[in-house]
Amino acid sequence: MSLDLTLYNTPAVPLEADVLTPARLAGLSVLETAKLTVVHGNQAAELGEFFRVAGTAGGEVRLTGDLSRVKLIGAGMADGRIVVQGSAGMHLGAGMTGGEIVVEGDAGDWVGPEMTGGRIVIKGSAGHMVGSAYRGSPVGVRGGEIVVFGNAGNEIGSGMRRGLIAIGGDCGDFAGVNLLAGTIVVLGHLGWRPGAGMHRGTIVSMHPAEMLPTFTLACTYRPVFLRLYLAHLRRLGLPIDDGQMRGAYQRWCGDAIELKRGEVLLLLA
Amino acid sequence: MHINGTEIVETFAEAFAMWGTRVLITAETADWARAAAQSMTGFATSIIGCKCEAGIEAELPGPETPDGRPGVSVLLFSTSAEGLGKRLVERVGQCVMTCPTTACYSGLPAEETVIVGGQLRYFGDKYQISKLLAGRRLWRVPVMDGEFLVDDRFGIQPAVGGGNILILSRDQLAGLRAAEAAVAAMRGTPGAILPFPGGVVRSGSKPKSRYKFLFASTNDAYCPTLRSVTPETQVMAEAGCVLEIVIDGLDLAAVETAMRRGIHAAAGAGALQISAGNYGGGLGQYRIELYPLLEGAEAGV
Numbered sequence: 001m002s003l004d005l006t007l008y009n010t011p012a013v014p015l016e017a018d019v020l021t022p023a024r025l026a027g028l029s030v031l032e033t034a035k036l037t038v039v040h041g042n043q044a045a046e047l048g049e050f051f052r053v054a055g056t057a058g059g060e061v062r063l064t065g066d067l068s069r070v071k072l073i074g075a076g077m078a079d080g081r082i083v084v085q086g087s088a089g090m091h092l093g094a095g096m097t098g099g100e101i102v103v104e105g106d107a108g109d110w111v112g113p114e115m116t117g118g119r120i121v122i123k124g125s126a127g128h129m130v131g132s133a134y135r136g137s138p139v140g141v142r143g144g145e146i147v148v149f150g151n152a153g154n155e156i157g158s159g160m161r162r163g164l165i166a167i168g169g170d171c172g173d174f175a176g177v178n179l180l181a182g183t184i185v186v187l188g189h190l191g192w193r194p195g196a197g198m199h200r201g202t203i204v205s206m207h208p209a210e211m212l213p214t215f216t217l218a219c220t221y222r223p224v225f226l227r228l229y230l231a232h233l234r235r236l237g238l239p240i241d242d243g244q245m246r247g248a249y250q251r252w253c254g255d256a257i258e259l260k261r262g263e264v265l266l267l268l269a
Numbered sequence: 270m271h272i273n274g275t276e277i278v279e280t281f282a283e284a285f286a287m288w289g290t291r292v293l294i295t296a297e298t299a300d301w302a303r304a305a306a307q308s309m310t311g312f313a314t315s316i317i318g319c320k321c322e323a324g325i326e327a328e329l330p331g332p333e334t335p336d337g338r339p340g341v342s343v344l345l346f347s348t349s350a351e352g353l354g355k356r357l358v359e360r361v362g363q364c365v366m367t368c369p370t371t372a373c374y375s376g377l378p379a380e381e382t383v384i385v386g387g388q389l390r391y392f393g394d395k396y397q398i399s400k401l402l403a404g405r406r407l408w409r410v411p412v413m414d415g416e417f418l419v420d421d422r423f424g425i426q427p428a429v430g431g432g433n434i435l436i437l438s439r440d441q442l443a444g445l446r447a448a449e450a451a452v453a454a455m456r457g458t459p460g461a462i463l464p465f466p467g468g469v470v471r472s473g474s475k476p477k478s479r480y481k482f483l484f485a486s487t488n489d490a491y492c493p494t495l496r497s498v499t500p501e502t503q504v505m506a507e508a509g510c511v512l513e514i515v516i517d518g519l520d521l522a523a524v525e526t527a528m529r530r531g532i533h534a535a536a537g538a539g540a541l542q543i544s545a546g547n548y549g550g551g552l553g554q555y556r557i558e559l560y561p562l563l564e565g566a567e568a569g570v
Contacts, residue, residue, distance in 0.1 A: 162401060164402065181399075202398075202400075221415045223415070223416065224295075224336050224415075224416065225409050225416065225418050227336040227337055228336055228402055229400075231335075231337060232403060245337060246337075261398075
């Protein structure tokens with residue numbers, strides 16, 4: 001049993017729809033759901049002006065259409081499941097504490113900022129700042145998982161303290177900038193300056209990367225813990241091959257301008 | 270009751286409430302995983318003198334272990350949850366962490382847990398790294414061949430210790446044949462281990478002594494050399510050797526399954542008589558009656 005919302009009126013400007021969470025929609029009739037307030041640009045509007053509503057909320061909400069201008073889907077959600085059959089806009093799952101969001105298409109910038117639990121899966125690509133701290137905030141993601149099957153933009157995992165971010169493709173610059181802890185796995189290429197300012201935590205890439213001069217090569221080894229992470233990601237559907245599971249990785253330690261307790265692991269070809 | 274000509278004594282095995290855990294050890298090769306497991310289960314035959322009882326439950330192929338490497342599952346038992354936690358820290362720290370390429374995981378999903386990796390992490394001298402994956406905290410302790418990976422907490426659960434069978438045979442060679450057949454049949458029972466050397470114990474004990482400083486002493490009732498000396502003798506006239514197989518299990522069903530398999534195997538291997546050790550039922554929390562255990566059960570079940 002799911003509640004189905006189909007976008008029939010594509011918003012001309014961003015639509016802020018933080019009401020789109022399983023808990024907020026639970027127990028509402030179709031009419032009550034359609035009357036929920038959203039913000040269209042700088043104007044209050046009703047959800048029903050944009051979405052056709054059907055079904056009953058039973059823990060799962062299905063959103064259909066090109067929602068790339070719909071912001072804050074699943075923001076603050078604690079449980080249940082949201083499936084976006086299409087693309088999702090910015091701030092998807094912002095501050096979520098539990099539950100799962102699955103986006104069949106792409107997602108905009110700021111996927112899961114400062115989330116503390118739950119899982120976000122993007123089958124397509126995501127924008128910048130995936131799993132990052134908001135500007136001015138010293139700490140970003142504190143838990144949960146974000147899995148992007150495609151590419152991601154700059155500054156993924158900025159300020160992350162705990163959690164897992166996995167990118168199936170390439171990512172932009174400054175991956176794991178100011179990382180406090182947690183794990184970032186990029187199956188593709190890292191952009192410029194990975195791990196800049198990182199204190200602790202792990203950044204993994206399956207390709208060579210140009211490291212900052214404040215990182216030093218410790219050794220090449222086969223990290224057993226990584227096998228558990230990669231096995232977990234394989235179960236989630238990411239294409240992890242045996243060479244990545246069993247391979248040897250360079251261990252770069254940094255950032256020396258901070259604690260130098262962080263690590264960047266780069267798979268040797 | 271007779272099975273394959275072997276008399277089964279109408280008696281019961283007296284077993285005890287314990288706490289148990291399952292430890293998964295992996296390594297780059299099966300040999301190194303086995304080396305760690307053998308070390309960890311060494312000197313763990315009897316709670317009386319070793320503070321814990323342990324044994325290898327099974328060897329695991331890579332696909333069945335958390336990190337995909339070959340592994341061994343070990344069961345460890347002690348009389349209290351606190352004691353089990355201490356023994357785990359000691360043995361994982363001294364026998365697994367020390368062994369090249371190994372990693373060590375909790376193999377028992379359980380509500381009750383004890384901290385193991387969370388204690389051993391201090392060996393990392395602040396260079397250790399914590400990882401939290403899907404609610405499971407692991408510790409990466411830097412060691413000279415790379416890292417030792419260990420679960421923060423290990424699951425423990427109430428368990429059963431001291432299930433047993435006694436195999437009475439004409440002489441030592443016949444006794445060994447029957448006991449070896451029983452051990453072969455009992456090993457591999459999920460959730461059960463045989464903690465004694467080769468799975469067999471020849472120095473069965475009773476929980477008392479004529480010496481004040483000793484709380485356990487030889488089970489004279491089953492010593493063939495004392496058959497004409499001790500009034501409590503249970504050794505039949507034709508028997509010159511008694512061997513015991515002790516079973517610890519994560520639950521009663523595992524102990525019973527192992528006992529059933531062992532009795533059928535020993536009977537088929539020419540034991541004169543099979544009995545079980547008990548203390549009159551006044552000590553243990555479990556009575557495993559041999560006849561109900563065997564009645565209606567197929568060999569190997």
